[in-house]
Amino acid sequence: MSLAKVVFACIVLALVAGKTEGGTACLEWCVAKETATPETLEESFDFFCTHGVDCTPVHAGGPCHQPSNRRAELSWVFNEHYQHTKVAGGRCDYGGGPGGSSMLTNVDPSYGSCKFTCKAA
Numbered sequence: 181m182s183l184a185k186v187v188f189a190c191i192v193l194a195l196v197a198g199k200t201e202g203g204t205a206c207l208e209w210c211v212a213k214e215t216a217t218p219e220t221l222e223e224s225f226d227f228f229c230t231h232g233v234d235c236t237p238v239h240a241g242g243p244c245h246q247p248s249n250r251r252a253e254l255s256w257v258f259n260e261h262y263q264h265t266k267v268a269g270g271r272c273d274y275g276g277g278p279g280g281s282s283m284l285t286n287v288d289p290s291y292g293s294c295k296f297t298c299k300a301a
Contacts, residue, residue, distance in 0.1 A: 206298035208284045210262035210272035211255035216281030221250050224275050228257045237294065244294035255289055256296060258282045263297040 212221060229235035237244040238253040246252045262272045262282075275281025290296045 210259045212251045220275045220281045263299045
């Protein structure tokens with residue numbers, strides 16, 4: 181088998197092994213920026229958890245609860261909201277201040293039993 185065929189086969193396997201929904205690879209997650217202030221993180225967390233996002237996974241006993249890492253918890257919350265609104269034009273553009281407090285990433289932020297939703301666009 182030629183090198184080109186081997187490389188092609190590896191690329192296809194990598195795509196098939198990636199997260200998919202409806203046969204389309206999921207390519208983006210919305211997370212909290214490292215530069216977001218603690219105040220902005222707390223305000224955003226309170227807002228989203230009282231306006232439609234089921235924050236049970238980030239509360240005590242949940243798979244995404246990290247009391248010493250509010251940024252990780254808010255990343256899950258931001259992403260949950262973004263994944264459910266992007267089909268209707270929702271954007272990963274949350275929080276106050278210059279540049280906001282959220283950003284898109286193409287690296288799955290899931291860890292351990294904390295799984296971040298990803299819906300293909």
